Amino acid sequence: MERALDNLIDEVKRLILIMGGSVEMALQEVTQAIATRNASKLKNIHQIEQKINEDHIKIDETCLTILAKQSPVAKDLRLILSVLKINTDLERMGDQVMNITYTTGDYLTRPPLAQVSMITQMGDFVRKMVKESLDCFVKGDADHSRQILLMDDEVDDLKNKVFRELCEHMKKNPQDVDASLDLILIARNLERLGDHATNIAEDVIFAFTGEDVRHGGKSGA
């Protein structure tokens, strides 16, 4: 019984890493498509997202089986609950990357804007957050997870900068409204991706320490 549970836990961990790898890859592809103005890079992303959705269902089903047949307790139960949450976050991250992909498709039909460099910078930074949050999950590293929570402020700063600069740009260059709005929406999606990476970091802390750091900790504030 014990060994069956360990094997199933290893299996869901493996699936989470595959799914996380897919999210990272999709984010890298779309960031490169924006940076190099290469729309052909967008085509692969649909396939990657389909794989993410398949893994999403598979992980939920495996967790349901574990809960129904193995009745895990204590740290095993916390880990399964965290996997369920991380699974939801990764799937929504796939949705966010798809939103970016669609908007990038539109953006690449328009004249380029210099402000795009801020977007690729944001994309690279968010991908680092995603990668590090999953590394923390593999290693059970709650300490580094706390560092990831702090990185989210940097993403918010970058997004605010994109918003400010593009608002000013639109006022002076109304012909660039469409392209500017595309980049603003992409920045917003990247900010949401950063939020999801933060959620994963919070789930890692809960899984490996039992501490609930959401909403500023136990107080629920």
Next chain:
Amino acid sequence: MERALDNLIDEVKRLILIMGGSVEMALQEVTQAIATRNASKLKNIHQIEQKINEDHIKIDETCLTILAKQSPVAKDLRLILSVLKINTDLERMGDQVMNITYTTGDYLTRPPLAQVSMITQMGDFVRKMVKESLDCFVKGDADHSRQILLMDDEVDDLKNKVFRELCEHMKKNPQDVDASLDLILIARNLERLGDHATNIAEDVIFAFTGEDVRHGGKSGA
């Protein structure tokens, strides 16, 4: 043992309804603040969101207790897993309403735009979706949940209309870029709220029928 489980299930159901009611109320307050240009209505929303965050933690803790001590199976286990997911969605809905609240605070300092009527229409429609998805949860109504999935298309259409009209408006009226962008971002948040209501409807279908309708059904496509 059986009665203890039933009581705990009733307790999490009750908490979900309270939390859902808070989300509905917050959404109503912010929609009215926009419609009536009354910024004082925004003040209550912070308090409502704090309550949502407290219930979020409480529901997760209760579900953890149920899983650890009662080892539910079959439909009880499906219900608890659905409650965990609905809990996550409601908390994120609270975050979205807070985003709308902050943006509305900015919007109300600027000259009004006629297009705001589309936003209040969207807000009312999304609130209806939230209410109906929670009614389905209470009644275990999987059939009506399927209707809610269809309502999401209407929200997307409304959002696209807001985007199109405000893009054109910005091009001709660069002085209205800030206010237009506020409404565009609010429309995007409302669209996300509609997505979360859709997620709840999907969870209700899973909880009460065992059918996983996400990603177009069992195939994972």
